[in-house]
Every structure is written in structure tokens, then in C-alpha cells.
Amino acid sequence: MKSHNSINFSVLGGGGEVGANCFQLSCNGYRILLDCGTHPKKDGLECLPSLDLINRPPDAYFVSHGHVDHCGALPYLCKQFAGLRGYTTVPSASIIERMLHNSVVVMEMLAKERGIEGYPLFDHYDVGYTMRFLETRKFNEPFSFCEGFDAQAEFIPAGHVLGSTSILLRLPGHTILYTGDISQTRQYLIGGCASPGKDIKIDTLIIESTLGATNDENNGTYDDEIHRLATAIRNVLNGGGCALIPSFALGRTQEIVNIIAQLQEEGELPFTPIYTVGLGRAVYEIYNKFSEYLHPEATFRPLSRFERLGNVWDQSVVQNLLRRPSVIVATSGMMTQNTPSALLAETMVKSSHHGIFFVGYLDPDTLGYKLLNATPGTALQFESSHPPVEVTLENIAQYRFSAHASRSQLASVIQQIKPKNIIYVHGDPDALDWMQENTNNGATTFAPVAGQTVTIEI
DSSP: OOOOSEEEEEEEEOSSSSSSOEEEEEETTEEEEEOOOOOTTOOGGGGSOOGGGOOSOOSEEEOOOSSHHHHTTHHHHHHHSTTOOEEEEHHHHHHHHHHHHHHHHHHHHHHHHHOOTTOOSSOHHHHHHHHHTEEEEOBTOOEEOSTTOOOEEEEEEOOSSTTOEEEEEEETTEEEEEOOSOOOSOOSSSOOOOOOOTTOOOSEEEEEOTTTTSOOTTOOOHHHHHHHHHHHHHHHHHTTOOEEEEOOTTTHHHHHHHHHHHHHHTTSSOOOOEEEOHHHHHHHHHHHHTGGGSOTTOOOOOGGGSEEOOOTTSHHHHHHHTTSOOEEEESOTTOOTTSHHHHHHHHHTTSSSOEEEEOSOOOTTSHHHHHHTOOTTOEEOSSTTSOOEEOOOOOEEEOOOOSSOOHHHHHHHHHHHOOSEEEEESSOHHHHHHHHHHSOTTOEEEOOOTTOEEEEEO
């Protein structure tokens, strides 16, 4: 392979932050994008990556998985660059399509209710157009992706959620591995990430750093955490209350409802209804369609096993639901205002016999984080059009079910791969600082922020 002397890595989003992940690689005159997501804490045009920094059409893009912070800006990108071809895994394509159509609905609602300028950023037609040019490839099968460019890509299972992939790029004179979001832990439904193979020498590793600031030295096992959660839920149900588990629609919902069902079947929890809602149910059907990608030892139950949550925007529905013990798994996982989990919590926090149990990452700026750390008497706003509510409920806790690798696991990945260069992304500043100081393994390291370009010498 003929190569130039350097590769440029430009951060369009996802550097020094968790959100709007989008990275551009420039090599031998070719441009490749890795992910193109939106920022969950920003609205309108501000939620997009800095796509204005792209000064010529990319030659191809890759999507690591279907969470919107990695794929949510794809239709906007494809409106700018007609015919742009992308690549992802077979399950992720179905998930991405569903998530993007849901994004249109959410943006239309926000435009109507809050008058957010620029929304919607794209429509359902734009989603369909994007999907026409998004090609799928199987795991562990190298493929060419740019005509005239002597390079290959390969998808390697990343754990995390259904279809998640790390992206191996064999460029002229240089091999790059972009982890996307990875998990080494064997979750209930999804196996841990795979390695690129001992015979593959990685020159540059681009690695997520989400949990870099979280000390995991005293963490128990995944099974330990399941039984800790079971004890908390059982105590709530036996006291006549409801257990609310805020969960991401993709990944966490499917995982948690099957764990709860398993605990019921084993007698560790009483048989009460398990409720799910909206997008989480739609994604569940995609999990069922591609169940061969799940861990072979997982028991994946039919969606009919779980009851549909009613219209939680109707207070009478919420009041009726909370009259009898149940487990409610509802979006959003970080309890964003106006989402089902927030609307349920608005009523539940006024009582003392319920329980709210978070099972994933909570950004410090989110309502979920504020509720988790609230003391009795704190007033929080759960719906933008409603006044703040005083929190009475004390049974609010967090359990470690993150689908992201812990910082010790990230360090293990780096130690195993032994790259020459490491680029830390997808992490808050404290997480990136810890990763860069403690996991460099003698490599040349970078932690660029949005708008910065790193030059890698070949």
C-alpha cells in the first residue's frame, strides 16, 4: 500500500464531551467519517456536530451503533452530501432507521411545544433517503469501501448493545481501531467485546472514555448487581409500592425486562406486571428479529410477556397504575424532563413507599442525576409546563448496569492491544484526564476537543 507520511484525525463532536460523536479521518486525499450523532443535552442546530468544518464531501462514513449520540445527525449529513455512502452492521441498520424516525417525531413535538429554532432538523423522507445509502456488512469480514482507495474496513463485535461494532480500518501504511462504545462485561443479552486478533497490529487506537472518572475498584460482578437490584425491588413490591426503572430505549430496556422476568421465574421476585413503553417496545421487536446476535445462553422472552404502559401524560392513568405493585421500565434512562420516566417520577416522589432505581450512566446535568442526589424537601421540575415538585421519596438508588467498559476494563483493552498512538474520545474532561494519565501504556496520547485536529505520523 502506498501511503503519505501522516493521517489527520479531526474532532467534529465527541471530544471532551459525551455526545454528538463525529470524527473525520483524512488519509491520502480521502475523507472518512466515524459516527455522526446528536448531543443529548442540546437542542436545535446546537445539538449537531460541527459539520461546517467539513470542507469537501466525505468519501464514506461508518456507524458504530444505533444510539442517537452516534447516529442521530446522519440525515442532516446526508442532506448536505447527496449520495454519501455509509456502512454499519446488519442489526444496527434496522435500529438506526427506527431511532431516526423517532427523532423526527420528538423534534416535531419540541418545535410545537417549545418553539425550538431549527427543529425538525430533518424529516421522515430524509431518513428514508439516508437508509437507501446505508449498506450493511457482517462481523469479522473485511471489505473495501472507497473506489480507488487501497484500504479495507472490518466490523468487530463491541458488546454494548445489539449490533454494536468496533471499526477496524486498514489504511495505507497504518491500521486504526475505533472502539465505538464497548463493554467487556457479558450482559444478560449481549456478550462482551471481541479483540481484533493477535495477528493484527494496531497503530492507532481511538477509544471511548465514558467511565474514565468512575472508580470501579470495589465494584461487584454483574450477577451481584442483579441480586442487589432484586432485593431493592422486592422490598418495594412487598410494601405495596411500584418500582420505576428509568432505562434507555435501546439496550437497557431489553436487558432489564428480561432480568426482571428471570428473577420472577426463579422466585426471587413476586409475579407482578412488568410494564414497558413506546420506543423501548419497538426496539424490542428488532432484538427479536436479530436474536441470533444475542448471547447464546440468553433467554429472550416474547414481547407479549411485558405489558404496555399507558398514556402517562394523563394523570388518571398514572394514578391508576400506581395503585398496585408493579415494575415499570420506562424511558428515558437519565430521566429527561417530559419523558415517561419523568412523568411517573413526578407523582412517585410525593410518596414514601415507591422506589426509583437508575441502572445506567447519569450525566450530572440531567434530572435523573439531580433526583438521585436530592435530599427530602428538594424541589425538582419533572415537566417543563408544571411547577417544581417537592421530593418526599427517599428510596432512590443507582445500580451498576452500564453497557460501557469500566476504566479498568478500558485499561485492559489498551494493555492487550499495545497501540503506538491512543486518541481518547467520548468522555468528560475528568474522564479523559484520568485515562490519559493512567492508561497510556507508553503510547503517544491525544485527547482532542471539538474543532481540533490531531496529526498522526506514519
